[in-house]
Amino acid sequence: MKLDKSLIYMIGFLVGVLLVSPWLPQWILFIITLAGANGLVVLGLMLFMRLGLVSFGQALFFCAGAYTTGMLCLLLKVTDLFVLLIASGFVAGFLAYLLGFLLAKYRAIFFGLLSLAFSMILYGVLVKSEKLGSTDGFTVSGLTILGWTPETTQMKIVLYGMTVIAVIVALLFVNMILKSPRGLLLTAIRDNEIRAEYMGASAKSTIHLIYIIAGVLSGVGGAIAAMVSGHIDPNMTFWTSSGEFVFIAILGGIGSVSAPFVGALIFGAIQTIAYGYSPNTWQMTIGICLIVVILLLPEGLWSLVEKMRKKSRV
Amino acid sequence: MSNLLIVLIDGINYAAWLFISAVGLTLIYGVMRVLNVAHASFYSFGCYVAVTLAGYWFSHNYPPHLSFFALFGASFIAGFAIGWILERFLLRYQYAKDEVVILLITYAVFLILDDVLKLIWGVDPYYASDPYELLGTFNIGDMTYPNYYLLMIGSAIVLSLGLTYMLKKTRFGKLLVSVIHDREISSAMGINVGRFFSLTFSFGCALAAIAGGITTPTISVVPGLGVDVIVLSFAVVVTGGLGSLPGTALAAIIMGVVRSFCVHYVPQLELFVIFSVMALVLVFRPRGLFSLAEARKI
Numbered sequence: 001m002k003l004d005k006s007l008i009y010m011i012g013f014l015v016g017v018l019l020v021s022p023w024l025p026q027w028i029l030f031i032i033t034l035a036g037a038n039g040l041v042v043l044g045l046m047l048f049m050r051l052g053l054v055s056f057g058q059a060l061f062f063c064a065g066a067y068t069t070g071m072l073c074l075l076l077k078v079t080d081l082f083v084l085l086i087a088s089g090f091v092a093g094f095l096a097y098l099l100g101f102l103l104a105k106y107r108a109i110f111f112g113l114l115s116l117a118f119s120m121i122l123y124g125v126l127v128k129s130e131k132l133g134s135t136d137g138f139t140v141s142g143l144t145i146l147g148w149t150p151e152t153t154q155m156k157i158v159l160y161g162m163t164v165i166a167v168i169v170a171l172l173f174v175n176m177i178l179k180s181p182r183g184l185l186l187t188a189i190r191d192n193e194i195r196a197e198y199m200g201a202s203a204k205s206t207i208h209l210i211y212i213i214a215g216v217l218s219g220v221g222g223a224i225a226a227m228v229s230g231h232i233d234p235n236m237t238f239w240t241s242s243g244e245f246v247f248i249a250i251l252g253g254i255g256s257v258s259a260p261f262v263g264a265l266i267f268g269a270i271q272t273i274a275y276g277y278s279p280n281t282w283q284m285t286i287g288i289c290l291i292v293v294i295l296l297l298p299e300g301l302w303s304l305v306e307k308m309r310k311k312s313r314v
Numbered sequence: 315m316s317n318l319l320i321v322l323i324d325g326i327n328y329a330a331w332l333f334i335s336a337v338g339l340t341l342i343y344g345v346m347r348v349l350n351v352a353h354a355s356f357y358s359f360g361c362y363v364a365v366t367l368a369g370y371w372f373s374h375n376y377p378p379h380l381s382f383f384a385l386f387g388a389s390f391i392a393g394f395a396i397g398w399i400l401e402r403f404l405l406r407y408q409y410a411k412d413e414v415v416i417l418l419i420t421y422a423v424f425l426i427l428d429d430v431l432k433l434i435w436g437v438d439p440y441y442a443s444d445p446y447e448l449l450g451t452f453n454i455g456d457m458t459y460p461n462y463y464l465l466m467i468g469s470a471i472v473l474s475l476g477l478t479y480m481l482k483k484t485r486f487g488k489l490l491v492s493v494i495h496d497r498e499i500s501s502a503m504g505i506n507v508g509r510f511f512s513l514t515f516s517f518g519c520a521l522a523a524i525a526g527g528i529t530t531p532t533i534s535v536v537p538g539l540g541v542d543v544i545v546l547s548f549a550v551v552v553t554g555g556l557g558s559l560p561g562t563a564l565a566a567i568i569m570g571v572v573r574s575f576c577v578h579y580v581p582q583l584e585l586f587v588i589f590s591v592m593a594l595v596l597v598f599r600p601r602g603l604f605s606l607a608e609a610r611k612i
Contacts, residue, residue, distance in 0.1 A: 110552070
């Protein structure tokens with residue numbers, strides 16, 4: 001399997017940060033870990049965008065993953081990181097498998113709005129469930145890894161390390177998918193679904209498959225977010241958090257598997273800085289960035305990287 | 315029996331509110347194929363304008379019954395003006411883009427406008443219940459209802475009849491229908507399609523602001539109140555069939571009544587029943603209740 005250069009840089013960056021992580025300030029590590037979690041969700045959205053679809057309800061699976069982790073911790077006292085991560089990915093993936101039968105039939109704006117409806121249904125359920133803390137949510141704590149309970153500072157590094165592993169696995173897996181015949185089909189379906197079907201490909205089964213993959217990725221991302229922030233609440237599945245994921249996807253672009261993570265890192269930075277300077281107008285900053293990116297860089301920040309590459313080749 | 319009546323009255327009242335909130339969205343989509351997320355900001359904007367004006371009106375002892383016209387008029391004008399500016403300086407240059415991309419642009423506008431509102435009015439809640447109390451109450455059996463309910467239901471009916479009349483009977487409406495069906499032919503026939511777009515967009519935004527203005531006396535005006543309204547409006551509009559006026563009305567009535575039944579009998583379901591109805595309708599009618607068949611392009 002041939003690896004993109006950008007992919008190697010990305011993996012190098014993640015591992016590099018891991019090596020220096022004991023000396024990094026905690027908040028930087030927090031932002032990078034959270035960016036990894038968001039990046040996983042956006043990686044799924046990127047696959048949708050290659051299909052020409054935009055989901056306004058991807059937060060559904062993000063939240064499903066987070067609540068799986070939280071509930072296993074709270075109710076069944078399962079605290080092992082890897083078990084939680086895999087269980088969350090599995091639950092979210094199963095949910096995506098079920099919903100996929102329905103959603104794979106929809107295109108364009110209807111796909112987006114129907115997925116929005118499903119995520120709002122979950123929101124309504126969670127808000128009304130008092131056992132799970134209603135709108136306040138609940139905290140996730142007491143995590144262990146292979147029977148070992150790290151201290152708070154160690155825990156952050158351990159969580160980051162786990163995120164790096166999850167991200168690298170996801171990067172390699174999605175890269176492999178995109179290079180496979182099924183992956184090449186995505187763009188064909190976006191460009192002209194009927195022609196692709198005349199060639200013998202099934203748009204419906206491809207969309208269903210991508211839906212499941214994106215669901216698993218989002219579930220794992222949600223589990224990581226729950227562990228890192230130590231708190232979960234129904235707002236994770238509110239439509240505004242789906243909007244944030246779409247924003248990151250647009251910011252990064254769909255040119256490469258690394259783009260979602262670059263987008264997520266920059267989003268984390270913008271959010272932290274904007275929120276630090278003026279907490280009442282950080283949304284405005286995000287909105288202005290979104291308009292600027294759509295108007296000036298319709299292919300996302302990744303198009304800048306590609307431009308530089310072309311120049312260096314000439 | 316009386317219980318059922320109460321449920322129905324609540325449902326119709328909620329349906330009226332849903333219809334007023336959503337109608338601007340469906341109008342804009344029907345004509346321009348733009349799903350306007352900034353609708354939420356215009357709704358909040360209408361609320362803030364109305365609440366400010368109401369405070370001013372009642373503290374200066376102007377004739378109280380005229381306050382309704384002032385409130386709705388002010389929110390209409392404010393919504394229309396800002397909608398016009400938005401179309402003229404931003405959206406006009408984006409129509410060639412994909413539907414979803416335009417949706418994202420309006421999402422960005424929503425994020426910006428929501429914070430602009432915070433900058434102007436701050437984050438404290440505002441109240442203006444005077445117009446609400448002014449109208450008094452009426453009784454059905456042993457239940458007391460505010461007359462403001464009737465005003466809302468009346469506005470929804472007037473609005474739906476007025477829009478239908480405008481589309482079917484006036485010259486403007488007939489030209490608009492032709493723009494909806496085929497932009498290119500319409501402009502070849504000498505219709506100024508650009509002007510119709512900017513008028514429709516401004517008018518749709520003004521309708522959102524009016525919805526805010528009408529609702530204001532019954533709520534506390536706080537930042538971010540548009541966020542919930544927009545998803546509900548989406549649900550109504552998509553269920554009815556994007557761009558269809560009778561569809562929006564029917565969807566609003568169905569959702570209003572179903573929600574009211576849930577509130578009275580199974581309150582746990584209240585928050586997501588509307589989206590469940592939407593999902594259920596879309597399963598059987600993928601493009602909503604009243605939708606036209608669309609030709610597949612090869």
